[in-house]
Amino acid sequence: MSTPILTGPRxxxxxxxxxxxxxxxxxxxxxxxxVVALRGWAAYGADLYPSSPDGPxxxxxDVAGIGMLLLPLLVGAFVAGPMVxxxxxxxxxxxxxxxxxxxxxxxxxxxxxxSVAAVACSASLAGVYRLGWMPLNGTYQFHWADRGPYEAxxxxxxxxxxLGVAVGALVGQLVRRTIAAMxxxxxxxGLVMVVLGALRWSLLxxxxxxxxxxxxxxxxxxxxxxxxxxxxxxxxxxLPEGACFAHTRSMSQCPPDxxxxxxxxxxxxxxxxxxxxxxxxxxxxxxAALAVRxxxxxxxxxxx
Amino acid sequence: xxxDPVIEATGLGVRYARRRGWALRDCSFRLPAHRVCAxxxxxxxxxxxxxxLAAGLLRxxxxxxxxxxxxxxxxxxxxxxxxxxxxxxETLRMGRELxxxxxxxxxxxxxxxxxxxxGSVRIRSLSGGxxxxxxxxxxxGKRPRLLLLDEPMADxxxxxxxxxxxxxxADTADHGTSVVMSSHxxxxxxGACDHLLLVDGGRVRLSGAVDDLLAAHCLLTGPATAVAxxxxxxxxxxxxxxxxxxxxxxxxxxxxADTWQTAEPSLEEILLAHLRxxxxxxxxxxxxxxAVGA
Numbered sequence: 001m002s003t004p005i006l007t008g009p010r011x012x013x014x015x016x017x018x019x020x021x022x023x024x025x026x027x028x029x030x031x032x033x034x035v036v037a038l039r040g041w042a043a044y045g046a047d048l049y050p051s052s053p054d055g056p057x058x059x060x061x062d063v064a065g066i067g068m069l070l071l072p073l074l075v076g077a078f079v080a081g082p083m084v085x086x087x088x089x090x091x092x093x094x095x096x097x098x099x100x101x102x103x104x105x106x107x108x109x110x111x112x113x114x115s116v117a118a119v120a121c122s123a124s125l126a127g128v129y130r131l132g133w134m135p136l137n138g139t140y141q142f143h144w145a146d147r148g149p150y151e152a153x154x155x156x157x158x159x160x161x162x163l164g165v166a167v168g169a170l171v172g173q174l175v176r177r178t179i180a181a182m183x184x185x186x187x188x189x190g191l192v193m194v195v196l197g198a199l200r201w202s203l204l205x206x207x208x209x210x211x212x213x214x215x216x217x218x219x220x221x222x223x224x225x226x227x228x229x230x231x232x233x234x235x236x237x238x239l240p241e242g243a244c245f246a247h248t249r250s251m252s253q254c255p256p257d258x259x260x261x262x263x264x265x266x267x268x269x270x271x272x273x274x275x276x277x278x279x280x281x282x283x284x285x286x287x288a289a290l291a292v293r294x295x296x297x298x299x300x301x302x303x304x
Numbered sequence: 305x306x307x308d309p310v311i312e313a314t315g316l317g318v319r320y321a322r323r324r325g326w327a328l329r330d331c332s333f334r335l336p337a338h339r340v341c342a343x344x345x346x347x348x349x350x351x352x353x354x355x356x357l358a359a360g361l362l363r364x365x366x367x368x369x370x371x372x373x374x375x376x377x378x379x380x381x382x383x384x385x386x387x388x389x390x391x392x393x394e395t396l397r398m399g400r401e402l403x404x405x406x407x408x409x410x411x412x413x414x415x416x417x418x419x420x421x422x423g424s425v426r427i428r429s430l431s432g433g434x435x436x437x438x439x440x441x442x443x444x445g446k447r448p449r450l451l452l453l454d455e456p457m458a459d460x461x462x463x464x465x466x467x468x469x470x471x472x473x474a475d476t477a478d479h480g481t482s483v484v485m486s487s488h489x490x491x492x493x494x495g496a497c498d499h500l501l502l503v504d505g506g507r508v509r510l511s512g513a514v515d516d517l518l519a520a521h522c523l524l525t526g527p528a529t530a531v532a533x534x535x536x537x538x539x540x541x542x543x544x545x546x547x548x549x550x551x552x553x554x555x556x557x558x559x560x561a562d563t564w565q566t567a568e569p570s571l572e573e574i575l576l577a578h579l580r581x582x583x584x585x586x587x588x589x590x591x592x593x594x595a596v597g598a
Contacts, residue, residue, distance in 0.1 A: 016390070100374060
């Protein structure tokens with residue numbers, strides 16, 4: 001770690017937080033070992049547990065998916081609290097900001113070190129996650145569009161880690177109390193993840209499939225994500241899927257006065273995965289860039 | 305030796321929050337370079353605020369303060385901020401990393417070495433005096449033109465204070481460093497400083513070279529009936545004991561030696577008289593006068 005890159009404020013930042021950097025490496029190594037072991041179990045444990053050899057892997061990946069979504073919050077909270085707000089709260093910023101290097105370099109070092117660690121950590125964890133997810137791909141709760149696998153196997157996860165770092169750098173300066181800054185950053189980052197998670201499937205227009213009423217509900221292409229299902233009428237309107245059932249006690253037999261012409265189904269094909277990932281990643285990175293700009297603006301206002 | 309001021313303030317004012325009023329108001333002064341300046345005043349007078357302004361850690365609400373750039377200035381805060389998780393050696397390495405091209409490792413290591421500190425000990429396990437020593441080493445290792453020290457010796461025992469003050473004075477005298485240090489205990493600074501700034505209630509009450517301030521004041525003792533004589537001079541404080549009147553004054557012209565017994569006051573007497581009489585007019589002796597005296 002004695003490369004010329006690691007000098008000045010960056011050296012100080014790494015020295016201050018090296019324990020956490022080691023801890024992140026340990027998390028990556030441990031999760032890799034765990035996933036390899038569970039995949040081994042799933043592949044060779046069939047003789048021992050014929051009913052569900054991939055059970056342990058499945059449970060572990062369930063937890064891993066939640067963990068992948070929580071880590072950006074924790075990374076952001078760490079930047080906001082121990083990295084930024086604690087300096088302001090304990091007064092050590094007066095030590096840092098009266099050295100020859102500029103206040104800008106002080107904050108930039110924190111953001112750079114945290115970002116490099118966040119990208120390295122999120123990319124390796126995404127790799128580890130993918131390793132465990134591959135045998136489960138497409139099964140219940142491990143569909144490409146499910147919350148957890150969707151984020152953890154794509155580029156958005158890296159963007160969310162960076163968002164955590166950026167929000168932390170801004171909030172840490174605004175909320176100058178370690179614990180409060182951590183909480184606010186976690187909430188703010190989590191809120192963005194929830195909102196974007198809700199808007200995610202509205203980013204691209206859905207595809208629609210229409211079929212006659214007769215044989216029954218239309219069959220979707222393989223791996224598609226169904227967004228809406230219902231009945232179409234002669235006037236071009238849409239009715240909920242249970243509209244006929246209420247009258248005829250049959251899903252596919254409709255009273256003639258309703259003028260039902262057939263089924264429709266809105267869906268996202270699996271080919272929408274990468275475009276959606278790209279758009280969402282771009283949106284998150286723009287938000288992160290705005291937060292970083294805000295963080296430097298606050299610093300400039302206080303320490304020109 | 306130049307007579308350019310190392311710090312120059314004009315109409316300086318700071319207000320932390322609207323409700324809390326002014327921490328500093330209407331402060332104008334010039335501190336000469338290559339001197340040791342004592343910044344004295346009671347607790348809460350605005351000393352720390354003034355030092356933070358000079359260090360560039362705080363922006364004035366009004367007025368201006370001119371001080372050397374960040375690279376040429378070192379600041380040690382009242383609580384000696386240091387990173388607790390770093391060791392002593394790492395703290396000195398930090399000084400080198402954050403002050404490229406300026407760092408004087410020898411001076412810094414000497415200050416730390418004189419305290420018999422083990423370099424591999426973490427800052428968090430040091431005593432107050434040891435922390436002060438490391439903070440001073442970090443400040444002096446920067447080879448500053450101006451050294452700002454906020455209550456540097458406050459938490460030290462007398463022996464440690466004496467030793468550290470000696471090390472500090474030797475180092476700054478060798479390099480012609482300008483020093484501004486604050487204290488609410490004058491005894492801590494007396495004998496070490498050659499310039500003085502008295503701050504009280506957010507305002508500058510006295511400013512000037514110590515010798516000039518001593519020369520400008522006079523202790524007068526005489527009969528209480530002759531009180532009218534004092535109108536010619538600026539009386540800072542006067543007290544009557546029975547028929548005798550004692551006054552600390554700034555004489556203008558000659559004092560009638562038949563009526564009044566004159567004595568030179570100590571610096572502490574001058575400061576206490578000013579602190580006891582908030583109404584006494586401020587006195588700022590221009591640096592130009594002490595340039596002649598120096």
